[in-house]
Structure formats: structure tokens, C-alpha cells
Amino acid sequence: MASDHTRSAILAAAERLYADRGFGDVTLRDIVAEAGVNLAAVNYHFGSKDELIAELFVTRSVQTNRERLRELKAAEEDGGGRAPIEVILRALVGPTLRGCLGPENQRSTAARFMIRASIESVPPIRRIKNREIDHLRKFAGAMRRALPERSEVDIYWGLNFALAMAHHTIRESERLTKLSEGKCDLDDVEDVVARVVSVATMALTAGRAETKAPPRVAAR
Amino acid sequence: MASDHTRSAILAAAERLYADRGFGDVTLRDIVAEAGVNLAAVNYHFGSKDELIAELFVTRSVQTNRERLRELKAAEEDGGGRAPIEVILRALVGPTLRGCLGPENQRSTAARFMIRASIESVPPIRRIKNREIDHLRKFAGAMRRALPERSEVDIYWGLNFALAMAHHTIRESERLTKLSEGKCDLDDVEDVVARVVSVATMALTAGRAETKAPPRVAAR
DNA sequence: GATAGTTTCATACAAGTGTTTGAATTGCAA
DNA sequence: TTGCAATTCAAACACTTGTATGAAACTATC
Numbered sequence: 001m002a003s004d005h006t007r008s009a010i011l012a013a014a015e016r017l018y019a020d021r022g023f024g025d026v027t028l029r030d031i032v033a034e035a036g037v038n039l040a041a042v043n044y045h046f047g048s049k050d051e052l053i054a055e056l057f058v059t060r061s062v063q064t065n066r067e068r069l070r071e072l073k074a075a076e077e078d079g080g081g082r083a084p085i086e087v088i089l090r091a092l093v094g095p096t097l098r099g100c101l102g103p104e105n106q107r108s109t110a111a112r113f114m115i116r117a118s119i120e121s122v123p124p125i126r127r128i129k130n131r132e133i134d135h136l137r138k139f140a141g142a143m144r145r146a147l148p149e150r151s152e153v154d155i156y157w158g159l160n161f162a163l164a165m166a167h168h169t170i171r172e173s174e175r176l177t178k179l180s181e182g183k184c185d186l187d188d189v190e191d192v193v194a195r196v197v198s199v200a201t202m203a204l205t206a207g208r209a210e211t212k213a214p215p216r217v218a219a220r
Numbered sequence: 221m222a223s224d225h226t227r228s229a230i231l232a233a234a235e236r237l238y239a240d241r242g243f244g245d246v247t248l249r250d251i252v253a254e255a256g257v258n259l260a261a262v263n264y265h266f267g268s269k270d271e272l273i274a275e276l277f278v279t280r281s282v283q284t285n286r287e288r289l290r291e292l293k294a295a296e297e298d299g300g301g302r303a304p305i306e307v308i309l310r311a312l313v314g315p316t317l318r319g320c321l322g323p324e325n326q327r328s329t330a331a332r333f334m335i336r337a338s339i340e341s342v343p344p345i346r347r348i349k350n351r352e353i354d355h356l357r358k359f360a361g362a363m364r365r366a367l368p369e370r371s372e373v374d375i376y377w378g379l380n381f382a383l384a385m386a387h388h389t390i391r392e393s394e395r396l397t398k399l400s401e402g403k404c405d406l407d408d409v410e411d412v413v414a415r416v417v418s419v420a421t422m423a424l425t426a427g428r429a430e431t432k433a434p435p436r437v438a439a440r
Numbered sequence: 441g442a443t444a445g446t447t448t449c450a451t452a453c454a455a456g457t458g459t460t461t462g463a464a465t466t467g468c469a470a
Numbered sequence: 471t472t473g474c475a476a477t478t479c480a481a482a483c484a485c486t487t488g489t490a491t492g493a494a495a496c497t498a499t500c
Binding site: 023024119120122132133136137140152153156157159160161163164165167168169172175176178179180183184195196198199202203206 | 357377381
């Protein structure tokens with residue numbers, strides 16, 4: 001087994017570079033330079049570049065999902081099997097938002113890497129990603145228990161919109177800051193979480209009447 | 221000037237391929253094969269690959285923005301300088317959603333290309349993209365006129381969330397279909413537009429009291 | 441129909457990619 | 471220390487990328 005030092009140095013360097021610059025333009029040579037190891041080390045320890053990426057993604061994927069599920073489980077147990085919708089949504093988007101936003105120095109490389117992965121979708125990751133659906137289904141289930149009177153379609157749309165707001169805010173955080181001339185404070189993570197959860201909750205609990213077909217406004 | 225046939229064949233082929241497979245793995249050789257022209261034609265007509273991408277993006281960018289602004293202008297004139305917030309939001313997200321969703325055969329390559337561009341952010345595009353902010357600012361202005369009692373920060377967040385829901389829904393449409401087992405009908409574009417507009421409107425018009433700090437729910 | 445300018449083409453080039461190789465070095469057990 | 475496996479390393483490999491070249495084909499004007 002030996003030191004494993006090289007192995008983890010590669011993992012750390014690769015994750016950092018991918019998180020910062022995306023998969024598109026990070027080469028093996030960039031990674032080994034950052035890690036301070038020899039070029040051949042990647043193929044020796046991981047077999048191929050794709051397997052390195054896959055290992056990175058799988059590791060982080062189960063971590064993130066575990067964290068989200070832990071929050072969800074705790075909430076549902078507190079409520080005797082039924083958690084308030086706000087808390088469910090918070091468990092869904094909170095961990096990722098907290099990892100990717102906030103003061104620069106405390107942003108987690110892991111979370112930023114996962115966002116990259118959710119954006120760029122390079123082949124080795126795309127193959128794995130289908131399992132994510134099973135994970136989301138657990139949240140959909142919890143949401144249905146929290147809002148039993150709500151139609152399934154509305155639940156899925158609410159879930160979709162919650163993820164949309166969280167991910168987009170992270171991905172376009174720079175643009176939002178520039179657009180608002182700094183007025184939107186993305187370092188106040190808990191405020192961002194609260195905003196996303198609040199809007200998603202409204203989407204899910206708004207007046208039943210307009211559920212299937214929200215009020216159409218005449219175009220133009 | 222001659223035929224220009226080769227030029228436009230390249231543009232069309234490139235747009236189609238980029239829209240389908242992303243910038244990451246579409247080579248010049250793929251493009252010329254699809255266009256049925258010689259490899260050197262790209263450099264002859266456009267100078268370089270990056271300039272080809274840039275031209276594609278600039279063309280589509282002004283088209284999309286013009287379409288959105290046309291809807292916005294018309295709405296504001298109808299209302300004597302102040303349009304209902306729903307109509308503004310519809311002008312913002314409608315064109316893109318209509319171009320990217322709906323029955324497969326009527327999805328516009330142009331819109332799908334723009335979504336790719338908004339996701340992958342390859343260098344030649346990134347350089348141009350900053351002008352997008354000026355465009356969004358016009359919508360922010362219209363929204364502020366529609367909701368003068370609302371704080372600027374809330375306006376920007378609402379704008380951000382509206383774009384978030386629209387783009388994310390397009391990008392992850394496949395996953396949403398699979399997750400909901402087809403229950404969410406993404407071919408019914410007008411329903412999708414209505415849902416996005418409805419939620420964004422709620423986000424922007426929800427009870428004033430909880431504006432700055434939406435109700436916090438105890439975590440876990 | 442000859443000629444000049446434009447456009448196409450096959451081909452070559454330089455640079456960069458992930459991967460492989462085989463020799464050197466290391467670390468550890470006998 | 472000796473011996474052997476695990477690891478590191480420099481170098482080369484095979485391949486793909488975008489771009490450049492110079493000859494060929496075409497087009498239109500005189």
C-alpha cells in the first residue's frame with residue numbers, strides 16, 4: 001500500500017483545478033504540476049484520466065447526498081415522519097449553497113467541484129449521474145408527505161424550481177453581483193438560503209385554484 | 221462576393237453541432253464534415269475557429285435580445301410606460317423557453333445554441349458576454365417601474381430567480397421528465413412559461429413584511 | 441477565350457493531448 | 471545487507487487539434 005501520498009495529492013490538485021477552471025481546459029500535465037508529481041503517476045494510480053474524474057465525482061457525490069439526507073432524516077423524525085416543507089427544502093439546497101457561496105476563503109472546493117460537474121457534464125460523469133435521480137426521488141417523497149393535498153406534478157415542479165434557483169445563483173453569482181452593483185450580498189449565505197427556500201415554498205403552497213394552470217396574462 | 225454558400229453552410233452546421241453536443245467535443249473537422257466543405261474553408265471564411273464561434277454567438281445574441289426587448293417595449297407602451305410584472309417576466313423568459321422546449325421538431329437550433337453558450341462559456345464567448353448585463357439592466361428597470369414600492373435588491377433577486385427557473389428547466393428538462401416519470405409535460409411550453417412567470421411573480425410580490433429577511437425556519 | 445481574382449482542395453505542420461514504456465529509485469522484509 | 475516488489479521518473483508514443491500552404495478549380499470581366 002505504501003504512502004498513498006501521491007494518490008491523494010493528485011486527487012486534491014485535480015479537484016481544485018477542475019473546480020476553478022472546469023473540465024474543459026485542465027490537462028493531466030496541469031494536474032501533475034499542481035500536485036508536484038510525475039505525469040505517469042495518474043495512469044499508474046488511477047488507470048486513466050476518466051477514472052480519476054469518476055472517482056472524484058463518486059466520492060463527492062455520496063458525501064453531498066449523505067449530508068442532505070442526514071438533514072432530511074433528522075427533520076422527518078422530529079416531525080414524526082412528516083417534516084415542514086421549508087425544512088425539507090432547506091435540507092435540499094442548504095448544503096450546496098453553503099459550500100459554494102460565502103466568503104471566498106471558506107468556500108469548499110468539494111462543493112465547487114460538484115457544481116462544475118453538474119454544469120459541464122463530461123462523459124465519465126454523465127455515466128454515473130443517473131443515480132442522482134434516485135436521490136432526488138427521496139426528497140420528492142418527503143415533499144409529498146409534507147403536502148399531501150398537492151398534486152404530484154406540482155411537487156416535481158417545486159423541486160425543480162428549488163434546485164434551479166440554488167444552482168443558478170451559484171453559477172451566475174458573479175453576474176448577479178455585477179448586475180446589482182453589489183447590492184445582492186452573496187456572502188450572506190443564510191440570507192440566500194432563506195430566499196430560495198421562501199420562494200420555493202411559495203411555489204409549492206400557493207393558492208390551490210391556480211395550480212394546474214396559473215393565471216395566464218395576455219402576451220404583449 | 222460570390223456565393224456565400226460555403227460560409228452559411230459552415231455557420232449552420234456549426235450551430236447545429238454546438239447546440240447538440242456542446243463546444244467541448246466538436247472539432248473543426250466535425251463541422252466541415254457536417255457542412256460538406258473543405259477543412260480549410262473555416263479559416264478562409266472566418267479567420268479562426270474562435271472567430272466563427274464569436275460570430276455565431278453575436279448574431280444569435282442580438283436576435284434574442286431584440287426579440288425580448290420588442291415584447292418588453294410593446295408591453296410598456298401599452299401600459300403607458302409601466303407594464304404589469306407578469307408581462308415583463310414573460311418577455312424575459314418566454315422567447316428562450318419557447319425556442320428550447322416544445323415538440324422536438326420545432327425546437328430552434330438557435331435557442332439551443334444560446335443555452336449551450338450560457339452554460340459552457342468558452343473563451344471567445346466569455347469575452348462578449350459582459351454586454352448581456354446591460355441588456356438585463358433594461359429588464360431590471362422595467363421591473364422597478366412595475367413595482368416601485370419594492371426594494372432594488374428584491375428586484376434583482378426576482379430577476380435572478382426567473383432566469384434561474386427558465387434556464388435550469390431547459391438544461392435539465394430530460395432529468396425532470398425522467399424524475400417525474402413523464403408527469404411534467406415539457407412539451408406544453410405555454411404551461412411551463414406560465415409556471416415560471418407565476419412563481420417569479422410571487423417571489424416579487426410576496427408580503428412586504430418579510431422582504432429583507434424571509435421567515436427563517438429552524439434548521440433541522 | 442484569355443486573364444485576374446476568388447474560392448476550394450489535399451496536404452502538411454506545429455503544438456498539445458492522454459497513454460505507455462522501461463529504466464531508475466525507493467521502501468521494506470528476510 | 472540482500473532481494474524484491476512497489477513506486478517514481480524521463481522520455482517517447484500515437485493521436486487529435488487548429489492552422490498554414492501552395493496548387494488547382496472556378497467565376498466573372500474584358
